[in-house]
Each structure stands twice: as C-alpha cells, then as structure tokens.
Amino acid sequence: MIRALIALLVLPTITNAVEVTGLIQGNWVNGDDLTSYQNHGTGVTRYDDNGFNLGQAFINVKQDIGKEFSFHSIINYYQDGEQNLGFTQLALTYKPLTSSKTKFRARAGFFYPEISLENVDEGWLSPYTYTNSAINSWIGEELRTPGIEASLISPGRARGSAWSWKLHAALYKANDPFGSLLAWRGWALHDRQSLNNDRVNIAFYPTVISPDVINGPAYVEPFHELDGNIGVYFGLHADYYQSTNFRYYFYDNRADATKVNDEGLYAWHTIFHSFSFQHKFNKNTRIISQFMFGSTLMGERFVAIDFRSNFVMLSHKVKKSRFSIRYDNFNVVDTGDIFPEDFNDSDGYAVTAAWRYDFNKNWQVGFEYHLNRNTALNRATVNENISVDQRQSMFVAQYRWR
C-alpha cells in the first residue's frame, strides 16, 4: 500500500518532467528621431530614445502530461508597450505515438501558425536579425491563433523519401481587429510581440479619432472577439531533406466587418496568402525569403486596402559569428473606401544588417544597423512629411539559460 502510494507520488515527477528555459536580451539603442507608433507617433521602428532597453525577457515552460500531451507557454516581460507582463504563446499539444508513416498533431490554446521561417528560435525570436522583417513584425503584433489546429505530418525519412510534408488546418476566434495596423500605421519593423491582452498604439490621426469619420481609438487591441465568427487558415509545408523548405498559408479571419465594440474597435475582414522559402547552400550559408499579399475591409467599406510585402535575407555563419542581411519591401494600397480623407496608402523598403557572436551556449553579443525609407500619406494629416528615412542601430547582449 505504502509502495503504491510512493509510486503514485513520485511517478508524475519522473515521467512528467518540466523543462524551464529562458532568455534575456538587453540593448543599447541609437534610435530614430521620429516618434515611434508605440508612443502615438508615425515612426515604424520600436525605440525612440537613445539608451539602454530590455529588448526581450521570457521564460519558456514545457510540461509533458503523460506520453502524448504536452503544455507549452512563453511568459514575457516587456518594458515598453501597454501591457508589460503576459504570455505570447500558451498551448496544449496532442501528438499520439503511432506506427503509421503519417502522424497527427493537434494544438489548442494561443499560438503562432508555423508561417515564419525567420522566427525559428525559442520564444518566436529570429536568430538572424534583432529587428524582424515587416511581415513577421506584423504577425508578431497582430496575429495569433486563439483556437485549435490539426496537422498531418509525413516525415520523408521514414518513407524512404527526400521529401517531407505537413498539412495544417485551424479554427480560431478573437483575431478580429487583425489588419488595422496596416491600414493606418502601415508596415513596421521591430521585435516586440504583442502579449495576450495587449494594446498597440498608433498616431492620433484626425480621421481615425474624429467622431465624424471613423470615430475609433488611437490604438488597436489585437486579440478581441467582436463578431462571433470563426476564422480559418490552411498551411502546407514541403521540405527537401532539411535543406530546402517551402511553406504556403492561406488565412481568412472571416470577420464581420460591420461589428464594432464600445471602444470603437472594429472587426476587420482580413485575408492573406503567404509563401515562405528557405534554402541552405551549405552548413553555414542560407537564404530565407517570404512573400505575402492580402486585403482587409472594415465597416461599411469605411476602410478597404490591399497589402503586400516581401523580404529576402542572406545569413552566413563563420565560426562563432553569424552575419545576416535582409531587404524588405512593403506597401498598402487604398482600394476605394467611403472616406477619401482617411488616407491609407503607404509603402517603403528597409535594409537590416546584423552580426551576432556566440561566446558560449549562454552568452551572445551582437550589433544591428537598420535603415528604412517609407511614405505614408496620412502623415500629412498630422502635419508631418509623408516620406521619411529612419535609422536605428543597436548593440545587444543576450543571456540564455537552458
């Protein structure tokens, strides 16, 4: 009896091990003069003042529940933004052991679709540059899957093939304001992911806040449910060995664009297609690219835009140093809404170059230079030049425990 009791008490701690890892990233930034969107400016980078910042801080908790279920969460702290402590991912994964060559996986919770080939480090960080591409900056701030995803996985090696593939399908809610940031602020480039209950500021554009036009707040709360509709996405991955990867995603949040809440936050009906590609020329050199295009609609055609962005990145490793350079290109086109005075057109490009040096498995230092040139017509409504050059450089020290 006593032995059985001891076994019951001890077994879960042995078989259900918890893995806790974490990361902290501090930087010294020489920021751009234009006020950041985070402080209600029209700048599209993260930082305003020159000085020290806590760029990233998170704890990654993984807990197995039996043999086929596991729990995973990333708990973050950000010194900037409107919510400082929260989570960016929290999900339960079910992956049964099977003798079949095709495997099944299901996830439920609050998680990222596996769209990005750039954000492949722990905590959805990029191991290449500190500032994410325009596409993945947007995914990090406005897109999450509060829902369920089912996946079929066919590992090629077990089938005797050089090709592996995965199919994903998801149903979710609470991603209704998705698209607002692109329509007003435009594409941005940064590495601040939105937390579970976050708010992302935008400038006080008169047409947005005016009771006579949009009558909305000068912020977006990305993870709201406004219309009760269920959104969908589908993803297809094809991998040649582990050296060449293709990913295609179709996303449609199926929002009812006429729904609005008490804060003046609208549901935005957003659809996009995303193509990601990676090829490793050898062990040290790789190219990563992504192309996304889509559209969003808000209200009774209060805002209607098409958006598009792509990036190409080269990354090369020399001993303990990794050098990466990325070119981003992006635009938003107003497709004709009922408020011509609410300008939504914007476009631009960016170049980001980073060097990261691993002292050991815990410590890393790095430097990044970022330049973007972008035009946003609605800057005229806040008496700013519509075209700006933004420059940002940063030194970064990172400590990781694992």
Added chain:
Amino acid sequence: MFLRSTVLLISLLVSPWLDAYSLSVEVLTKKDSKLVNAVVYLTSEQPLPPKSDNSVAHMDQINSQFVPHILVVQRDTLVDFPNSDSIKHHVYSFSPAKTFELQLYKDQQPEAVAFDKEGRVEMGCNVHDWMLGYIYVVDTPYFGKTDENGRITLDVPAGEYTVHVRNPRIKDDESTLVQKVNLTSNQNITFKLKKKLLPSLELYEESDEFSTYE
C-alpha cells in the same frame, strides 16, 4: 591420474577455439561500390560461446540524430539512451523485435533497455520526426559493421559458419544474403548485392541548428 585426464579433457574441449582465423567480409552494391555500415554477423550449427560480458551499449542523441545511426548488439544486451542535446527527445519503436518508448529529458537517464529478441528495431522520435535509427539484435558474439571500405574483419575460431549481411537500404531478399564458410584458415569473402539500394537519405543527418524551435 585424475588431474592429467582433466587437463586432457579441457584441452580437447577448448582446442577448436584456440585456432582463431580472420574472416574478412566485403559488401559490394550492384554497381560495385562499397557498402558502408552494413551489419555482418556469423551464426553456426556448432555451439557458440555464451554472452560473456555485461557491458551496456549506447544509442546517443546528438544534434537531434541517433548516434550511431545503426547499432548492432548481441541478444540480451542492455542499451542505454543518453541525451547529449539540451532538448527533450521521445524515442519509440513499434518493431516486433522490440516495442518500447522512452522520454529522454535533459539531465535524466532512464534505465537501459534489454534487447532480448533477434531482429531489426527501427526507432523514431515523436518530437523530431526526421530522426531515424536502427538497432540490429543478433544471436551471436561474432558481429560488426563494414567500414568506409565496405569491409569488416572478424577474428573467430575455426569452424563452419553462416555469414549474414543486413542494412536498411538493402532490397535483396534476406534468404540470399547468406554465405556458408568453413573456416580453416584466414579467408576473404565478398557479398555482391543483386538489387539496387534504397536511397541513402544521409542528407537527413544534416540537422539544422534551428530545426527544433517553433
């Protein structure tokens, strides 16, 4: 008198085993290239020495790969599964020769697994779907794997043996992968496969340092 007859009896029993010879086995593909990592083992009608040591064999996990890719052990050998990575692995097999699953956490070493049935054990990892490894369990102390020249040399006592060859890439029927030898001197034999090999897929061994995060 008793002592002398005992010595005579022991020397009679042991004498066949004292004459050891080298048996060199070469494995060639259909296209005459050398097959590396082919499992070669000898069986015999005559009694073979029983398993003499209790050493534990190792199937490590390094950079999200099974190392070695192919392990050969004598039946009743214990195999442990260290995890040299800083992430979790979940090793499993559904093979009839050994069905098992092990969750391998960082800094934890589960008990070694006894492989007590002859045959091929194909293993995967439920976390990293590209991982694939094999344990061949053989009922003989005379076994090994071919080197980069497609060759292995086994030092065994004189006698009659059947030589077997195995590899997951070989498509030839197993009944054709045998040769009988009567070992009375050093001997070289060659296996020439009749069917084309399955693709090597060795590029899967080149794991990406960022493959494991989502």
